[in-house]
Amino acid sequence: MGLLDRLDNPYETGGIILGTLEDILNWGRSKSDWYLHFGLACCAIEFMSMNASHFDFMRFGIIPRATPRQADFIMITGTVTLKMAERIKVLWEQMAEPKYCISVGSCANSGGPYWQYGYHVLKGVDRIIPVHVYVPGCPPRPEAMEEGMMKLQSLIDQQAIFRKRQRLVEEEMMRSKI
Amino acid sequence: MEIGEIYNRLKEKFGESIKELIENPPSDSYINIAAENLFDICLELRDNPEFDFDYLMCLSGVDFPDTLQVVYHLYSLKKKHKVVLKVTVSKDNPKVPSIERIWRSADWHEREAYDLFGIVFEGHHNLIRILLPYDWEGHPLRKDYKEPETYHGMRVPY
Numbered sequence: 601m602g603l604l605d606r607l608d609n610p611y612e613t614g615g616i617i618l619g620t621l622e623d624i625l626n627w628g629r630s631k632s633d634w635y636l637h638f639g640l641a642c643c644a645i646e647f648m649s650m651n652a653s654h655f656d657f658m659r660f661g662i663i664p665r666a667t668p669r670q671a672d673f674i675m676i677t678g679t680v681t682l683k684m685a686e687r688i689k690v691l692w693e694q695m696a697e698p699k700y701c702i703s704v705g706s707c708a709n710s711g712g713p714y715w716q717y718g719y720h721v722l723k724g725v726d727r728i729i730p731v732h733v734y735v736p737g738c739p740p741r742p743e744a745m746e747e748g749m750m751k752l753q754s755l756i757d758q759q760a761i762f763r764k765r766q767r768l769v770e771e772e773m774m775r776s777k778i
Numbered sequence: 779m780e781i782g783e784i785y786n787r788l789k790e791k792f793g794e795s796i797k798e799l800i801e802n803p804p805s806d807s808y809i810n811i812a813a814e815n816l817f818d819i820c821l822e823l824r825d826n827p828e829f830d831f832d833y834l835m836c837l838s839g840v841d842f843p844d845t846l847q848v849v850y851h852l853y854s855l856k857k858k859h860k861v862v863l864k865v866t867v868s869k870d871n872p873k874v875p876s877i878e879r880i881w882r883s884a885d886w887h888e889r890e891a892y893d894l895f896g897i898v899f900e901g902h903h904n905l906i907r908i909l910l911p912y913d914w915e916g917h918p919l920r921k922d923y924k925e926p927e928t929y930h931g932m933r934v935p936y
Contacts, residue, residue, distance in 0.1 A: 685932060720918070723936045
C-alpha cells in the first residue's frame with residue numbers, strides 16, 4: 601500500500617515515486633495472478649458467470665491457465681470427493697512457489713451438505729492442501745468471489761519477500777516485549 | 779397393451795418363473811419374477827412384436843432388511859406401453875443375470891447397482907465399479923454400510 605497514493609499526484613512530488621522494492625514487487629504480483637480453475641460442482645457454474653462479461657473476472661489482471669505449472673493460485677470450486685482429492689493434491693504439488701489457494705463454497709470449505717452422510721466427500725479441501733481464502737456460500741454469488749479475490753490480493757500485498765526469517769524474529773521479539 | 783395382459787401372456791409362456799402381478803395404484807403395477815429366467819423373459823419382451831419393449835428406462839437396486847431387489851422399467855416407444863419387473867435375491871448370494879446384451883443402456887446401470895448395492899450381474903462383460911474408486915471397500919447404499927475412518931490417509935468423518 602502507499603504506492604498508489606504516490607501515483608495519484610506524481611507532478612506535485614516531482615515525478616518521483618518512492619517506495620520499497622517489496623511494495624512494487626507485491627503490487628505487480630497481486631495484480632497479475634494467473635489461476636488454475638478446478639471446477640467440481642455448482643460453484644463452477646456460478647464461476648462461469650464470474651468469468652463472463654457481466655462480472656468480468658479478468659479485470660483483476662488474472663488469466664486462466666490450463667496447467668498448474670503456470671498458475672499462481674488454484675480455485676477449488678465445488679464438492680471435493682475422495683476420488684478427486686488425490687488429483688487436487690497432485691495439481692497443488694505441481695504448482696510453483698509462491699502459490700495460493702482459494703476455496704469457494706461450503707463443500708470445499710467444510711463438506712457442506714455432505715458433512716454427515718457423505719461417505720465419499722472430503723470434509724473440506726483444507727485437509728489436504730493449505731487454503732488462504734475461504735469464500736462462504738452455497739453457491740456463493742459472483743460478488744462474494746470478487747471479495748475473495750480482493751482478500752487474496754491484499755494478502756499478497758502484505759507479504760514479506762526479503763529478510764523473511766529476520767523479520768519474523770524481530771516481530772517475535774517485539775511481541776515478547778509487549 | 780395393459781400390464782395385466784402382458785402378465786397373462788408371459789405366464790402362459792414361462793409359467794413358474796412369473797411369480798405374481800401386484801396392482802399398486804396410483805403407482806405403476808409391477809410383476810415379480812424369478813431371477814433364473816430373467817434373460818429369456820427380457821429377450822421375449824424385446825423381440826416379440828406384440829410387446830416390442832425397445833427401451834429400458836431405468837434399472838435400479840433396492841435394499842430391503844433381508845433381501846436385495848432389482849427393478850426394471852421397460853417402455854415401448856412404438857406401442858406406448860410400459861411394464862415394471864422386479865427381481866428379488868438373497869443378501870448372501872445376490873446374483874442376477876445380466877441383461878446388458880439385450881439393452882445396452884443396462885451396461886452402466888448394472889455397474890452402478892453393483893457399485894452401490896453389491897448386486898452381481900452374471901454375464902456382464904465389464905462388471906467393475908463405475909462411481910467409486912476401484913479399491914473402495916463395501917457398497918455404500920446398503921443400510922448396514924459403515925463409512926470408513928480413513929481413505930488413503932484422508933480422514934472421512936467430519
